[in-house]
Amino acid sequence: MQSSSFIIVGSGMAGLVAAWRLLERGHKVLVLEQADRAGGYFGGFTNAAGDRFDLAVSHLLGGLPGDNLSTLISSLGLDDQVSFEAVDIADVMTIKGRRVELPTGFDRLEQSLGEQFPDSGPDIHIFFQFMRAFLGEGNGDSREKGRFMMRNYRREFEAFCAETIVDPVLRSALAMRIQCDDSSLMIMAGFITECYAKGMVYPKGGVHKLIDAIVERIRQVGGTVEFGAKVTDFIILDARVDSVVLADGSVRTADVILYNGDAPTLSRTLEARGHPGIDDECRRRGHSSLSIFLTLLDADLSRFAGVARFYLTETDDVFETYRVLETGVLPENPVIKLHFMSRIDDGLSVDGRDLIRVEVDMYHDSAVHDEDFYADYARQIETIIAHDLVPEIDTHVVYRRVVTPIDYERWFGHTGGSATGWAHDVNNYMIHRMNQRTSIENLFITGQWGEHGSGLPQLIASADKSVTLAEQWLRKRAAA
Numbered sequence: 001m002q003s004s005s006f007i008i009v010g011s012g013m014a015g016l017v018a019a020w021r022l023l024e025r026g027h028k029v030l031v032l033e034q035a036d037r038a039g040g041y042f043g044g045f046t047n048a049a050g051d052r053f054d055l056a057v058s059h060l061l062g063g064l065p066g067d068n069l070s071t072l073i074s075s076l077g078l079d080d081q082v083s084f085e086a087v088d089i090a091d092v093m094t095i096k097g098r099r100v101e102l103p104t105g106f107d108r109l110e111q112s113l114g115e116q117f118p119d120s121g122p123d124i125h126i127f128f129q130f131m132r133a134f135l136g137e138g139n140g141d142s143r144e145k146g147r148f149m150m151r152n153y154r155r156e157f158e159a160f161c162a163e164t165i166v167d168p169v170l171r172s173a174l175a176m177r178i179q180c181d182d183s184s185l186m187i188m189a190g191f192i193t194e195c196y197a198k199g200m201v202y203p204k205g206g207v208h209k210l211i212d213a214i215v216e217r218i219r220q221v222g223g224t225v226e227f228g229a230k231v232t233d234f235i236i237l238d239a240r241v242d243s244v245v246l247a248d249g250s251v252r253t254a255d256v257i258l259y260n261g262d263a264p265t266l267s268r269t270l271e272a273r274g275h276p277g278i279d280d281e282c283r284r285r286g287h288s289s290l291s292i293f294l295t296l297l298d299a300d301l302s303r304f305a306g307v308a309r310f311y312l313t314e315t316d317d318v319f320e321t322y323r324v325l326e327t328g329v330l331p332e333n334p335v336i337k338l339h340f341m342s343r344i345d346d347g348l349s350v351d352g353r354d355l356i357r358v359e360v361d362m363y364h365d366s367a368v369h370d371e372d373f374y375a376d377y378a379r380q381i382e383t384i385i386a387h388d389l390v391p392e393i394d395t396h397v398v399y400r401r402v403v404t405p406i407d408y409e410r411w412f413g414h415t416g417g418s419a420t421g422w423a424h425d426v427n428n429y430m431i432h433r434m435n436q437r438t439s440i441e442n443l444f445i446t447g448q449w450g451e452h453g454s455g456l457p458q459l460i461a462s463a464d465k466s467v468t469l470a471e472q473w474l475r476k477r478a479a480a
C-alpha cells in the first residue's frame with residue numbers, strides 16, 4: 001500500500017505497537033507523548049539508590065512461541081535483547097489467614113487445588129470438567145470462547161460457580177483474579193485460561209526495558225517519538241482530522257491519527273467540536289489502583305516464591321472490593337496484591353535490597369478523595385501487610401513511594417486500573433467495548449479503551465485492529 005503519514009497520540013504499549021506495525025508497512029510515523037518518557041502504564045522509574053520499579057505491570061500474559069507477544073518481539077528483531085522469565089506458581093493467596101497456591105498449567109492447578117481442598121474434590125472435578133469442555137486446554141480459540149462467555153453467558157456462569165463451588169475460600173481463591181464485581185465471575189474463565197492454563201512471563205530487566213527497546217527500534221527505522229508533546233485539540237475539516245494541536249500551540253498534520261490516550265477525554269473533545277462522542281451508551285466509574293513502592297534493606301524474604309504474586313485479604317468475599325464501584329466507599333477488606341520484583345529479577349535492585357510493589361484496586365472519585373486521603377489509606381494497607389504477611393515492613397523499609405490515582409491521572413490523563421479498557425455500566429456491570437472507530441473518518445482509538453481486558457495480548461490486538469481500520473480507510477480514500 002502507498003505510504004501515508006500517521007500521528008499516534010500517546011506512547012503507551014498499544015501506541016508503540018501500532019507505530020511499529022505502521023513502520024513495517026512503510027508508513028511515516030510520528031508518536032506524540034505528553035510525558036517525558038514512553039510506555040504509559042508499561043513504564044517504570046528508578047529511585048535515587050538505583051532500584052528499578054515497574055509502574056503497574058507485574059506479569060505479562062503470553063510470551064510462548066507463536067503467540068502475539070513472541071511474534072511481536074521477533075518482528076521487532078528483539079529476540080536477542082528481550083527475554084522473559086516464565087512464571088511457575090502464578091499466585092499465592094492468603095484469604096482469612098489461609099494460604100492457597102495456584103500453580104500454572106491446567107493439570108497442575110486442578111491437582112494442587114484437590115490437594116489443598118480435599119473436601120472439595122467433587123466440586124473441583126465438576127468445575128474443571130466444565131472449564132475443559134468449554135474453554136479447551138488453553139489453545140488458540142479459547143480466548144475467543146472466553147470473550148464470548150463474557151458477553152453472553154455471564155449470569156449462567158456465575159450461577160454455575162455459585163452452585164458448584166461450595167467452599168467459600170476456594171471460590172474466593174478462584175475468583176480473586178477477576179477485576180470486577182460478583183456478577184463478573186465469568187471473567188474467572190478468561191483469567192483461568194490465560195493466567196493459569198497458558199501461563200505468564202516477566203520481562204528480564206523490568207517492563208520498561210521492553211519499552212525502551214521498542215522505542216529504540218522505532219527510531220532506528222525512521223519513526224519519530226517526541227516527548228513533552230501533549231495533544232490538546234484537533235483541527236477537523238469535512239469530518240476528517242487535518243491536524244492535531246499541541247499544548248504549546250504548535251500544529252502537526254498527518255493523513256491518519258491513532259489515539260492512544262483517554263477515550264472519554266477524546267469523546268468530550270469531539271463533542272465540543274460538534275461531532276458525536278464515543279461512549280454514549282455507557283457510563284464510566286473511576287476504577288483505579290493505589291500503588292506503594294517499597295525497598296526493604298537486609299530483610300529475609302526467601303519464604304516468598306520467586307515469581308509468584310501474592311494476594312492478601314481478610315475476607316472470603318473478595319467481591320466486596322469490586323462493589324466499591326457501586327457504593328463509592330472503600331472496602332473494609334481490600335484485596336492487596338504484592339509483587340516481589342527482585343525475587344523475579346535481582347538485576348532490578350542493588351544487593352541486599354528487596355523491592356515490593358503493593359497494588360490495591362479501588363474506587364476513585366476525584367471530587368471526594370485527595371492526596372491526604374490516599375496517603376492515609378496507604379498507611380492502613382501497610383499495617384495490614386505488616387501484620388499478616390511481611391512484618392519486616394515495619395523496620396526494614398529504606399524507600400517508600402505512594403502512587404495514587406491522582407498521580408496516575410496527572411501522568412497519563414486517566415486513572416487507569418486494570419479494568420480501564422471497559423466501560424462499566426453501574427446498573428448491572430455489563431461491560432461494553434468501545435468502538436475503535438470514531439465519528440471522524442481518519443481518527444481511530446488504539447489501546448486498552450478498544451479491547452475487553454487490558455493485558456498485553458489485548459493491547460497488541462487493539463493496536464493491530466486500529467492499523468487495519470486505518471489502512472481500510474486509506475484504501476477507501478484512494479479508491480474514491
Ligand SMILES: Cc1cc2nc3c(=O)[nH]c(=O)nc-3n(C[C@H](O)[C@H](O)[C@H](O)COP(=O)(O)OP(=O)(O)OC[C@H]3O[C@@H](n4cnc5c(N)ncnc54)[C@H](O)[C@@H]3O)c2cc1C
Binds near residue numbers: 013056262446
Ligand atoms: C496498577 C496496574 C497494574 C496492571 N498490571 C498489569 C499486568 O500485570 N499485566 C498487564 O499486561 N497489564 C497490566 N495492567 C494494564 C496495563 O498496564 C494497561 O492496560 C496498559 O498499559 C494500557 O496501555 P495503553 O497503550 O492502552 O495506554 P496507556 O498505558 O494509558 O498509555 C497512554 C499514553 O498516552 C499518553 N497520552 C494520553 N493523553 C495524551 C495526549 N493528549 N497527548 C499526548 N500523549 C497522551 C499518556 O501519557 C500515556 O503514555 C495494569 C494496570 C494498572 C493500572
